[in-house]
Amino acid sequence: MAKETKGKRVQEESSERFISFRCGTNKEKAKAIVINGIQKIRKDVGLRFNTIAFVSKAQTLLNSSNFFRSVYTFGDSFVDPGNNNYIETNSKSNFPPYGRDFVNHTPTGRFSNGRLFPDFLAYSLGAKKYQRPFLDQIALNSYLTEQPTAISFASATSGFDPLTTNTTNAIPMSTQLEYFKQYKAKLQNKIGKKRAANQIKKALFYVNAGSDDFAFSYFGDGLNQTARYQTYKLPDYEQFVLQLMQQFIQGLSDQGARKIAVTGLPPLGCIPIVITLLPGPKASPQRNCVDYQNSFVRDFNSLLQNQLKSMQSKLSKFGTKIAYIDFEQPLLDVIQNPNKYGFTAVNKGCCGTGLYEIGRKCNQTTPVCADTSKYVFWDAAHPTEKTYGIIFASNIPTILGLIKD
Template sequence: MNPNHHKPILLTFFTLLLLQLLNPINASPSPPITALYAFGDSTVDSGNNNYIPTLFQSNHPPYGRSFPSKLSTGRFSDGKLATDFIASFLGLKPTLPAYLNPSVKPVDILTGVSFASAGGGLDDRTAMMSLTLTMDKQWSYFEEAVGKMKSVVGDLETNRVINNALFVISAGTNDMIYNVYDHVLGSFISVSDYQDYLLSKVEAFIQRLHDAGARRITVAGLPPIGCLPVQVTLGTVTIPRIFHHRICTENQNTDSRLYNQKLQKLNFRLSQRLPGSKILYLDIYTPLIDMIKHPRKYGLEETLKGCCGTGLLEAGPLCKPLSRTCEDVSKYMFFDSVHPSQKAYSVIATYAIQKLFPLL
């Protein structure tokens, strides 16, 4: 008798047994996500900077030209941010409002708001230089928001909302640009040491969130910083012969990848250390670099210049109402020299939904 005859049957049996162990029928599914709370910089700021005295504002045209009613909300894009698309996908609300917006009522906070501030970073000095909200200040607004929620629905329901909410942290790019590449604030000993310093800030913030009851936390990595139009411009200015041939600054992209690897390891360590929590890495590098390498796949024509003005340097106050803008922004990966277009944000959100949500 052939001894291999029973092997396929045994293999099938063990496979079914393994699946049964991994997916027991009585395992309770994760409760639905109750709210979305965002912290960080312009990538998730839906207009908080409109209500603080800073130059880092985008509550004027041409910002918002693709937003409903062409409203310039204070989002640094022509339209929605990735967090808006995610809030909509989760069925929470069509867009994620800014916490400081006076029209946001305590009941609105129960399904999510953004506490983020454009121009800020994980390093307090970054936000102080741009006169924007530090992570500490964003945290104090979150604590204030929790108090408002409790006044509306009580402690028990507020705790349930926080336990089942999705928290997004997106910051670090401004820190790297100001402190390492453009030397606005001087520099740390090395790029690697400065990254470790930023990651220690991420760790402390996640610990704070966990202590407050957060259990689903996603942390965005860095984008390919060397491909931001402003960094491409600054990188090619020093080499006049390639000024007209725009290319990404590769060492900055290498730094971003290194940071992202460290962040993934940190998230894994924290997930193991903090009971009952899911701390996930939100990869924005991969979808952005894919758009740059394969623009046609996404219907893009321009990936290294912004739609606003010359597309080389303009952002925030320099991207003005009278600035010349591109005709079809959906063909542009960046709206200004730093910030993705609504089209790019929708790609990032779709990527996040496909990769992260099965894990949540």
């Protein structure tokens, strides 16, 4: 068995063991299983975090009740499981070769070959094996009776900035919040206000957005200045996005959210299409990551973490806990140390040339790589399932700390 395939299999087995660890009745045996699983991941995939600290936190959770939790997701194409299938937009991926490694090779609308970060999250918390799109109204009634459940309100090419969705017709973050309010009302009608409030209180709310605000609304294609670029200096636009993000998180809190995970920006300078499109002296003929893009990401994520700490302090009186989910450093580590994780291609996607193909340009007539486990990116903007799994595993200690009652 190839090393890459083995690493992927170990990741999947470790996810199963993680579930067994939390749900099993034999706690000592379960503890041994999770230690073994983590050690295998560290050895075969190269994940690095403190095993003892992880197990200590997990063991504490074993002794708590009502561990299973619903997961509600908001954001963009990094987390959309198919909501865009139900709206008029060109930002879709519900066709081959997307979903090549998903169950039954189904192109669900996920911008990847398989699962996304919140799929791993929902499964690990015992909610559901995969998150489901809210706009699948046919299935919504069954979602309302599922406890716990995993529902996503995310929409590919969405953002906090209202201008971000103007050209793509994606679902703005503000509308995603309104959709959650609609869901909450239906949930209350279905199971009663008290049970609905308890489910929402114990749920994990996961937010991953902002990348498209900078990629589309601010920087654009690098050839033509965007309206936001002409209006705002970069530090001012960062504050503008942070303010909108703060309003969104406050909106979740107002609806009863008490456990909120917010993802920082990924290293945008390492996204294949960004490397491709940036012109002139800022372009990299060797297709290296674009330093000035990654530099602003570091600054923004630092500001975001400070903002989340401030919000945590203000909302703690309501029992609210807010955590920062790190996409930046785990993804950078994968890109800078590919051999450690079994990757060989870090600056291009598996689909087509890997330089610019996204969405409609990555279709059933487009050739794809033979082995996705060797690729960090599936298309020119989105990670493979394997990469998402690595990023998720790197954030497990943070997630465990967040959901602890």
